[in-house]
Amino acid sequence: GENVEQHPSTLSVQEGDSAVIKCTYSDSASNYFPWYKQELGKRPQLIIDIRSNVGEKKDQRIAVTLNKTAKHFSLHITETQPEDSAVYFCHTDKLIFGTGTRLQVFP
């Protein structure tokens, strides 16, 4: 079955720096790659997603890139702010989630 690996498990950055989180998947037939943000005590919520017919998608400070050949996709957050502190999850269209990345942004 599908295997999704997410790295790193924790990430600490200074406010204003960039953060990158990567997910690697195993099923080459996967076509949908979303990212979710889960703030403390709250439910996961979609922040950005990408489909296999594009290599990159951007929404203000957030972007997702996809490398179908290497079977990985990454979340990029630029100019990080303290409110970006949360746990971030990826999954593929097999609905198997990565184990999450705890991002801490220090002022």
Add this chain to the structure above:
Amino acid sequence: EAQVTQNPRYLITVTGKKLTVTCSQNMNHEYMSWYRQDPGLGLRQIYYSMNVEVTDKGDVPEGYKVSRKEKRNFPLILESPSPNQTSLYFCASSLNTRSPLHFGNGTRLTVT
């Protein structure tokens, strides 16, 4: 308002006492699923349903049951809860497996 409604938000129970966590969505979504979230283990899928009367096991189905008699409802049943089922549970729904998941607010279950 489009939403997934889970109840209860908090539940404390004792070993062996049957319980049901309800989940309802008002978006006419075909796909619904249950996850449990434990520290360091991320979101693990318990059961999912692609449509009415169709349910399948996820990664951690032992000790759980589900049913999908109507499109909007997908209850999670613990026939005989045990302490290792203490966890945070999320219900989620989506149009299909290639669409964004909408999560409920979660149910924090404690089994003593």
